Amino acid sequence: MKKFVYLFNEGHSGMKDLLGGKGANLAEMTKIGLPVPFGFTISTEACNDYYDAGKEISTIVKDQILAGLANLEEKTGKRLGDPTNPLLVSVRSGAVFSMPGMMDTILNLGMNDETVEGIAKLTNNPRFAYDSYRRFIQMFSDVVLEVDVYFFEQLLEEFREEKGYSSDPELTAEDWKEVIAGYKSIVKKRTKVEFPEDPKQQLFLSINSVFDSWNNQRAIVYRRLNKIPGHLGTAVNIQSMVFGNMGNDSGTGVAFTRNPSTGESVLYGEYLINAQGEDVVAGIRTPQPIHTLQGEMPEVFKQFSETCQHLEQHYKDMQDIEFTVERGKLYILQTRTGKRTAQAAIRIAVEMEEEGIIDKKTALLRVDPDQLNQLLHRRIDDTFERKLLAKGLPASPGAATGRVVFDADEAEVLGNEGKKVILVRPETTPDDIHGIVAAQAVVTSRGGMTSHAAVVARGMGKACICGCEALKIDLREKQFMVGDTVVNHGDIITIDGGNGEIMLGEIPMIDPQLSDEFQLLLKWADEERRLGVRANADNPEDAKKAFDFGAGGVGLCRTEHMFMDPKRIPIVQKMIMASNYDDRKEALDLLLPMQQGDFEGIFEAMQGLPVTIRLLDPPLHEFLPDKEELIVDVTKLQITDPESKELKEKELILKKVRQLDEFNPMLGLRGCRLGMIHPEIYEMQAKAIYYAVAKVVKKGLKVQPEIMIPLVGHVNELKEMRQLVIDAARQVQEETGMAFNYPIGTMIEIPRAALTADKIAEEADFFSFGTNDLTQTTFGYSRDDAEGKFLQAYTEQKVLPENPFAVLDQDGVGKLVETGVRLGRQTKPQLKTGICGEHGGEKSSIEFCYNAGLDYVSCSPYRVPLARLAAAQATIRKDLKTVEKELQTQK
Numbered sequence: 001m002k003k004f005v006y007l008f009n010e011g012h013s014g015m016k017d018l019l020g021g022k023g024a025n026l027a028e029m030t031k032i033g034l035p036v037p038f039g040f041t042i043s044t045e046a047c048n049d050y051y052d053a054g055k056e057i058s059t060i061v062k063d064q065i066l067a068g069l070a071n072l073e074e075k076t077g078k079r080l081g082d083p084t085n086p087l088l089v090s091v092r093s094g095a096v097f098s099m100p101g102m103m104d105t106i107l108n109l110g111m112n113d114e115t116v117e118g119i120a121k122l123t124n125n126p127r128f129a130y131d132s133y134r135r136f137i138q139m140f141s142d143v144v145l146e147v148d149v150y151f152f153e154q155l156l157e158e159f160r161e162e163k164g165y166s167s168d169p170e171l172t173a174e175d176w177k178e179v180i181a182g183y184k185s186i187v188k189k190r191t192k193v194e195f196p197e198d199p200k201q202q203l204f205l206s207i208n209s210v211f212d213s214w215n216n217q218r219a220i221v222y223r224r225l226n227k228i229p230g231h232l233g234t235a236v237n238i239q240s241m242v243f244g245n246m247g248n249d250s251g252t253g254v255a256f257t258r259n260p261s262t263g264e265s266v267l268y269g270e271y272l273i274n275a276q277g278e279d280v281v282a283g284i285r286t287p288q289p290i291h292t293l294q295g296e297m298p299e300v301f302k303q304f305s306e307t308c309q310h311l312e313q314h315y316k317d318m319q320d321i322e323f324t325v326e327r328g329k330l331y332i333l334q335t336r337t338g339k340r341t342a343q344a345a346i347r348i349a350v351e352m353e354e355e356g357i358i359d360k361k362t363a364l365l366r367v368d369p370d371q372l373n374q375l376l377h378r379r380i381d382d383t384f385e386r387k388l389l390a391k392g393l394p395a396s397p398g399a400a401t402g403r404v405v406f407d408a409d410e411a412e413v414l415g416n417e418g419k420k421v422i423l424v425r426p427e428t429t430p431d432d433i434h435g436i437v438a439a440q441a442v443v444t445s446r447g448g449m450t451s452h453a454a455v456v457a458r459g460m461g462k463a464c465i466c467g468c469e470a471l472k473i474d475l476r477e478k479q480f481m482v483g484d485t486v487v488n489h490g491d492i493i494t495i496d497g498g499n500g501e502i503m504l505g506e507i508p509m510i511d512p513q514l515s516d517e518f519q520l521l522l523k524w525a526d527e528e529r530r531l532g533v534r535a536n537a538d539n540p541e542d543a544k545k546a547f548d549f550g551a552g553g554v555g556l557c558r559t560e561h562m563f564m565d566p567k568r569i570p571i572v573q574k575m576i577m578a579s580n581y582d583d584r585k586e587a588l589d590l591l592l593p594m595q596q597g598d599f600e601g602i603f604e605a606m607q608g609l610p611v612t613i614r615l616l617d618p619p620l621h622e623f624l625p626d627k628e629e630l631i632v633d634v635t636k637l638q639i640t641d642p643e644s645k646e647l648k649e650k651e652l653i654l655k656k657v658r659q660l661d662e663f664n665p666m667l668g669l670r671g672c673r674l675g676m677i678h679p680e681i682y683e684m685q686a687k688a689i690y691y692a693v694a695k696v697v698k699k700g701l702k703v704q705p706e707i708m709i710p711l712v713g714h715v716n717e718l719k720e721m722r723q724l725v726i727d728a729a730r731q732v733q734e735e736t737g738m739a740f741n742y743p744i745g746t747m748i749e750i751p752r753a754a755l756t757a758d759k760i761a762e763e764a765d766f767f768s769f770g771t772n773d774l775t776q777t778t779f780g781y782s783r784d785d786a787e788g789k790f791l792q793a794y795t796e797q798k799v800l801p802e803n804p805f806a807v808l809d810q811d812g813v814g815k816l817v818e819t820g821v822r823l824g825r826q827t828k829p830q831l832k833t834g835i836c837g838e839h840g841g842e843k844s845s846i847e848f849c850y851n852a853g854l855d856y857v858s859c860s861p862y863r864v865p866l867a868r869l870a871a872a873q874a875t876i877r878k879d880l881k882t883v884e885k886e887l888q889t890q891k
Contacts, residue, residue: 020235022094039239040068047233086115103213108136130176263347342371392468395454400441408435448784463497525872532856540601553610555858556836599692608702619665671711686728749773754820761827771837808845
């Protein structure tokens, strides 16, 4: 016969799938000899059996529950429903994963009009007995019978007022009898049936409610958000009651074995004397700090401290413990792994390793890489209330508060005056760069996670929210609206770039904290990982930041971002506007020393580490003024000043903008196609690189440039562009007398390039997978449009498991990466490969890259610590799987 019910002494912590997290912990604590009130667990399989039977408890399950109850009665010497010596139990849900939304706990089950008298006699405390009875009626009616708790609270409040009481402890046993009668009347009125007096009926109704709660709306939503499978089911824990409200030698509390905010190795928690568990949670009375228990109950505190140490040593992690003291005797009701802040997670992991509780590999696996972001950026203090106004795309992490401004020039002026501003625009362009530099953060109503605002803000480490379409921005009136709410120029808002939330008013911030434990954990990660970690850096400042965060080089230097400086844009526009080679060459000659200076700064910042430089890859129209604005300006001038020089200049620019205008710029004249049509642009950039190398080497410094040709789809494109770069190197070599032999590779971001990687590898010294564009071209999604229009709906409706621009699509895009690596190395076995899309800073994508055999990942400077930790975890997990496989083979 299949077993559905397990006594606490029949289970252990390894049975979590069957007993749920709570049941497995109760069994484990019983097994190691802790003072756990005895009971039994109805398994998760019984939950599935309940649904298979049409939401009924089958006869076999019912018989096993009754057998478990009989065993519990024998163990305690009490019987459920016995008026002379009644057994009272608690009923708790307990899924495999902790799940808010499951059925709330029921305490004191087994009480009725007869057993309450028995408890009054046994405890010689009628007030306690009737107080416990009224609690049970209220709790059971709310949770099982679905009678709104408001009706009970209202009756109790009116009763207190009538009697002149200010708090519940003032009520006598006779008072509680009156309240109980009133509570039963509420149940009869609201459910049309009497409150159930039969304890076994109470028990089975409660078990049904636990099973039903597995599929309530709250639980379904939580499972969907946290990717918890719906077939797991929930267990039910039936446990004999102990009472913390039996006098001043009793109490209840919750404690952590370490401080969950800081990680400090001290007991942290609170308790209440003469109270039951829900009193601590409900906040009706003010609990006392756990350390004061030492003065009130020194023996209990000593036993509790020793128990906490025992549990932490046994589970090898910080524990969150619920306990009750009944007449001076300590009982442990529950233990589970304690939730903690990022700062605490790091400190606890490191200190537990130093204390010999866990090893370094376990310590590394204990910290979620995503948590590190909290420590590298300012963040909102969670203790303050947020007044959410709108939500957009979380384009760059961090938080900021400032006055709303709508103009980049004004942002610069006010920023230079030391005022904190947040730049709000429909979208940003290279013309706005000075405003972004001066602002605390950027918000746009259009654009996606790779829009200009997002890329620039991430590079600067500034918070940014993009694509917040709920914002209706009126630049003329200098205000934006969200529904009926109007936010004017100068109003203060707070933004959280980590989750895309915009809030009204100022909310206090917490500054980044990089502890010694943080640095030590990353040192351990570097010792463990076998995957390189580089950074995307487009200027010397970002390169220096990346170096300080432990990057092993620059994996992507986007040269088009170097042209976004306001002082350079006119020269870039002159280059674009040139109608012939000589005019374009004149502009390029002005840009060359600027690019050279940038490269020198990056080489010096990276101190001899490799720097991968991608040649120009933008749609050229991005550097020109907005077409719609130009049309408006030209039209106005045609009416007001038709003979002006300004009109002629703007008409010329408009003509060029229209010539460059493309139906789909992402697939148009960009990347290596630009170099094929205008080779002089790539020639200038290659020369700037080699001139910079020559200058830095003459200073006695080591350099490792790697030149990358973007958007190659056919080997012939790479062949021609490679020769162009080699020719440029030869020219600089003749001028400087210095020999150059640096790798020339390509970015794989077109599916055809991945599928023909064996041919492309003939002309490439390395591959770097541009997984952002590779995702766009594989899915056929324009990222800016998709993220603003339908991707959120797709992920919510589970059409896609994740946003593929945030988490690498391993089934599709991942296959192309694996294919590219495999084919490339068929041609060149030692071919170096990496990725430089934003996936290089996402933990599951990093693990995929390691398992796919890539040599490195590259991400934004602020995500380098995350990537270092994630790469170490990927190594550890793969090694563990290898060992497990070997052990299975030996068996």
